Amino acid sequence: xxxxxxxxxxxxxxxxxxxxxxxxxxxxxxxxxxxxxxxxxxxxxxxxxxxxxxxxxxxxxxxxxxxxxxxxxxxxxxxxxxxxxxxxxxxxxxxxxxxxxxxxxxxxxxxxxxxxxxxxxxxxxxxxxxxxxxxxxxxxxxxxxxxxxxxxxxxxxxxxxxxxxxxxxxxxxxxxxxxxxxxxxxxxxxxxxxxxxxxxxxxxxxxxxxxxxxxxxxxxxxxxxxxxxxxxxxxxxxxxxxxxxxxxxxxxxxxxxxxxxxxxxxxxxxxxxxxxxxxxxxxxxxxxxxxxxxxxxxxxxxxxxxxxxxxxxxxxxxxxxxxxxxxxxxxxxxxxxxxxxxxxxxxxxxxxxxxxxxxxxxxxxxxxxxxxxxxxxxxxxxxxxxxxxxxxxxxxxxxxxxxxxxxxxxxxxxxxxxxxxxxxxxxxxxxxxxxxxxxxxxxxxxxxxxxxxxxxxxxxxxxxxxxxxxxxxxxxxxxxx
Numbered sequence: 001x002x003x004x005x006x007x008x009x010x011x012x013x014x015x016x017x018x019x020x021x022x023x024x025x026x027x028x029x030x031x032x033x034x035x036x037x038x039x040x041x042x043x044x045x046x047x048x049x050x051x052x053x054x055x056x057x058x059x060x061x062x063x064x065x066x067x068x069x070x071x072x073x074x075x076x077x078x079x080x081x082x083x084x085x086x087x088x089x090x091x092x093x094x095x096x097x098x099x100x101x102x103x104x105x106x107x108x109x110x111x112x113x114x115x116x117x118x119x120x121x122x123x124x125x126x127x128x129x130x131x132x133x134x135x136x137x138x139x140x141x142x143x144x145x146x147x148x149x150x151x152x153x154x155x156x157x158x159x160x161x162x163x164x165x166x167x168x169x170x171x172x173x174x175x176x177x178x179x180x181x182x183x184x185x186x187x188x189x190x191x192x193x194x195x196x197x198x199x200x201x202x203x204x205x206x207x208x209x210x211x212x213x214x215x216x217x218x219x220x221x222x223x224x225x226x227x228x229x230x231x232x233x234x235x236x237x238x239x240x241x242x243x244x245x246x247x248x249x250x251x252x253x254x255x256x257x258x259x260x261x262x263x264x265x266x267x268x269x270x271x272x273x274x275x276x277x278x279x280x281x282x283x284x285x286x287x288x289x290x291x292x293x294x295x296x297x298x299x300x301x302x303x304x305x306x307x308x309x310x311x312x313x314x315x316x317x318x319x320x321x322x323x324x325x326x327x328x329x330x331x332x333x334x335x336x337x338x339x340x341x342x343x344x345x346x347x348x349x350x351x352x353x354x355x356x357x358x359x360x361x362x363x364x365x366x367x368x369x370x371x372x373x374x375x376x377x378x379x380x381x382x383x384x385x386x387x388x389x390x391x392x393x394x395x396x397x398x399x400x401x402x403x404x405x406x407x408x409x410x411x412x413x414x415x416x417x418x419x420x421x422x423x424x425x426x427x428x429x430x431x432x433x434x435x436x437x438x439x440x441x442x443x444x445x446x447x448x449x450x451x452x453x454x455x456x457x458x459x460x461x462x463x464x465x466x467x468x469x470x471x472x473x474x475x476x477x478x479x480x481x
Contacts, residue, residue: 195259202252
């Protein structure tokens with residue numbers, strides 16, 4: 001079930017009405033309703049994988065209790081590793097088995113050896129990377145004695161499978177979400193309206209920005225060998241806004257939906273394309289994943305306390321693992337490595353925390369220096385996204401080679417000039433709105449707060465843009481991860 005589908009537009013109000021008007025006096029009934037709704041939501045994708053979600057949930061729930069009740073560190077560690085191995089085993093089997101097998105066969109073939117190792121014809125369970133990381137953080141936190149094991153299975157299951165975040169995040173922490181699930185929730189009109197506003201902006205990002213850009217990005221990337229360099233630059237820019245509109249749009253809808261039910265989810269995006277360096281970009285892009293890797297991988301590896309070599313090594317590991325998390329393809333590893341190289345100068349010269357504030361805070365325009373920094377950071381990001389979007393490394397390298405040829409100075413080749421220019425114009429309007437709202441949680445959170453007429457006019461224009469752009473409900477890019 002897609003957020004940008006008619007089915008979800010029917011599903012959400014039904015759950016909302018049952019939640020606040022039928023089960024509102026009973027917290028347990030509310031949580032049971034959320035769990036059943038979440039399982040139904042997931043089963044709409046593929047009911048066969050619902051068992052995997054339930055099994056993973058029960059495994060971590062049971063493991064948490066066993067670790068807490070273990071009388072010796074030996075048994076505590078045993079249960080801990082059972083959960084880690086099984087969870088990562090499922091993730092590895094479904095997501096990475098074929099990648100490792102084909103890569104191994106390719107290596108052997110380079111030495112003149114032919115190996116007949118078969119791949120598995122299996123479907124990647126949607127959201128497996130996200131709910132696996134929910135469970136892993138919970139188990140790790142119990143093992144490190146940061147939290148107590150949750151005794152109520154329903155509450156824990158809602159934490160893992162709450163439907164707004166189930167298939168594409170944000171990646172939640174038990175310390176943040178579980179207390180909200182266990183606490184009685186009272187309907188808050190202001191919070192609900194704010195949630196609807198964020199859902200609206202998320203739909204605009206997905207349907208108007210991402211899906212429109214996707215049409216042209218796909219045409220250009222799929223025909224890149226026959227196009228000139230300037231057109232390929234345009235394709236990379238289209239994909240840059242596609243991936244942002246798609247994923248941050250999903251996150252906005254997820255956070256807004258959570259607010260409708262009185263639950264605040266972790267913020268996942270904070271206007272990353274206005275970043276002044278790569279370190280700032282990664283503090284603002286997919287925040288829940290970046291902080292997850294920081295807390296559960298970077299810091300346990302030694303963080304930045306072991307000298308320059310340790311900092312460089314750990315940073316490299318983080319970005320390579322992040323790339324690999326995104327998909328079983330060498331293109332994602334190359335994308336992660338490239339971002340590691342981008343950020344390395346700031347790690348070496350200890351400038352990675354220079355830009356912690358909001359750019360041009362309280363001002364209408366950035367300084368000339370800030371503008372140059374943003375343009376450079378954005379350009380590096382666009383370049384890196386080529387690897388993310390390309391079908392394989394050879395495709396990415398051919399694409400980049402074409403960009404750095406003299407054909408980059410030629411006039412771009414448009415598949416549909418008028419439509420392309422319209423989309424570019426809309427992207428420009430989108431950037432202006434995002435810039436004006438960059439000090440808020442999302443761009444239109446405080447739009448025309450002092451003028452009711454202008455505010456509602458803005459809502460109407462956004463809704464009309466969504467209706468005009470709405471076609472076939474397109475899946476979200478991050479569902480494949």
